Amino acid sequence: MTQILKAGPSGIKKAAAALRGGGVVAFPTETVYGLGADGLNPAACARIFEIKGRPRFDPLILHECSPARAKRLFSRVPPAAVKLMKRFWPGPLTLVLPRAAQVPDIVTAGLPTVAVRVPACRSALRLIKAAGRPVAAPSANRFGRLSPTTAAHVARQLRGGPDIILDGGRTRIGVESTIITFKGNRPVLLRPGGLPLEEIEKVAGPAAKAAPGGKPAAPGCLRKHYAPDARLKLVAPGAAVKPSARAAYLAFSARPAGRWAAVKVLSRKGDLREAAAGLFGALHALEASGAKTIYAEKVPPHGLGRAIMDRLRRAAAR
Numbered sequence: 235m236t237q238i239l240k241a242g243p244s245g246i247k248k249a250a251a252a253l254r255g256g257g258v259v260a261f262p263t264e265t266v267y268g269l270g271a272d273g274l275n276p277a278a279c280a281r282i283f284e285i286k287g288r289p290r291f292d293p294l295i296l297h298e299c300s301p302a303r304a305k306r307l308f309s310r311v312p313p314a315a316v317k318l319m320k321r322f323w324p325g326p327l328t329l330v331l332p333r334a335a336q337v338p339d340i341v342t343a344g345l346p347t348v349a350v351r352v353p354a355c356r357s358a359l360r361l362i363k364a365a366g367r368p369v370a371a372p373s374a375n376r377f378g379r380l381s382p383t384t385a386a387h388v389a390r391q392l393r394g395g396p397d398i399i400l401d402g403g404r405t406r407i408g409v410e411s412t413i414i415t416f417k418g419n420r421p422v423l424l425r426p427g428g429l430p431l432e433e434i435e436k437v438a439g440p441a442a443k444a445a446p447g448g449k450p451a452a453p454g455c456l457r458k459h460y461a462p463d464a465r466l467k468l469v470a471p472g473a474a475v476k477p478s479a480r481a482a483y484l485a486f487s488a489r490p491a492g493r494w495a496a497v498k499v500l501s502r503k504g505d506l507r508e509a510a511a512g513l514f515g516a517l518h519a520l521e522a523s524g525a526k527t528i529y530a531e532k533v534p535p536h537g538l539g540r541a542i543m544d545r546l547r548r549a550a551a552r
Contacts, residue, residue: 236393238385241357241402249398250364253278258285258395260374260388261361262402263353265326265410265428266514267382268297268371269396270361276338279370283340285395288377292450293343294370295328295411296350299362304350307368309334314419314438321437324354326407326428330415330452341370349452351411357402372453373410374399380462380521380549383408383514408511409541413452417442424452426540428510458551460514462521464528466550471531482525484516486533496523500533510538513545 239245412427477492
C-alpha cells in the first residue's frame with residue numbers, strides 16, 4: 235500500500251530508508267514529480283519500469299545531490315559540459331555523457347551514455363543526500379501519459395505502485411528538464427525543457443539538433459508522449475474552432491468564446507514561465523472534465539515556449 239507523506243524531515247527520512255532498502259519513492263523536484271529508486275540497484279530500477287509500464291529501451295535519468303557526486307557517474311566530461319554544470323547545476327538541466335562503469339545497464343537501456351542531473355529542489359536534494367546514492371527517476375506517471383506536477387496527480391495514476399509518495403506541493407517549473415548531449419565539444423539538444431535553450435547557448439555556444447529516429451538516447455524523446463486520455467488537437471491562437479460541450483480548450487492568454495466542457499488559460503499576461511508552470515496541471519483538469527477532444531493553442535516557440543510546444547506536439551501525435 236502506498237503511503238503519502240509530507241516532504242518534511244520525517245517523510246524524507248522514511249523515504250530515504252525505503253530507497254536504501256530497494257523501494258520506490260515518488261518525490262517532488264522543481265520540474266515534475268519523479269518516480270525514484272536506488273540508481274545503482276538494478277532490481278530496484280526494474281520496479282520503476284514495472285510501475286510505469288515503461289519499455290526497457292527508454293533510459294532513465296540519475297539524480298544526484300551535488301555536481302561533484304554527479305560527475306562520478308560519467309567516464310568523460312567535455313569542457314563545454316563542465317561550463318554548463320558550473321552555471322546551471324543545481325537546476326533543470328540533464329546532461330547525457332559517457333557512463334562510468336558503476337552505472338547499471340538497466341538505467342542506460344544498454345547505451346554507452348548516461349543521463350544525469352542535480353535538481354534545484356530542497357526536498358529532492360535532501361532525499362538524495364539522505365539515501366546516500368544516486369536516484370534513478372523518470373516522471374512519476376504511467377508511461378506516455380500526462381506528467382505529474384502535484385502529489386495528487388501521482389496518486390491518481392500510480393496509487394498502489396510506489397511505496398511512498400512525498401507530497402511537496404505543486405512543482406515550480408512544471409515541465410521536465412532540458413536534455414543536452416555533446417558531439418565533440420558542441421552541445422546537442424535532445425529535449426527542450428525547463429532551462430531555455432537560449433540560456434544554454436550563451437554558455438556553451440550554438441546547439442545542434444539531435445538526428446531523428448533510432449534508439450532514444452534520453453527520456454521523453456519518443457514521437458508520442460505526455461498525452462491525455464482525450465485526443466489533443468493543436469490550433470493557432472484565435473482560430474475558428476466550433477465550441478462544443480464534448481470538447482475542452484487550452485488557451486495561451488485569452489479565453490475563447492462559446493460553451494465548452496472546460497477551459498483553461500495558461501497565462502493571461504502571455505508569460506511563458508507561468509504558462510509552463512501550469513501546463514500539465516491544466517491538461518490534467520481538462521482531461522478530468524470528460525471531454526473527448528482537447529483543443530490546445532500554440533504558444534510562441536522561444537524560451538520556455540519551445541518546451542511547451544514540444545510537449546503539445548508529442549501529446550497530439552497520432
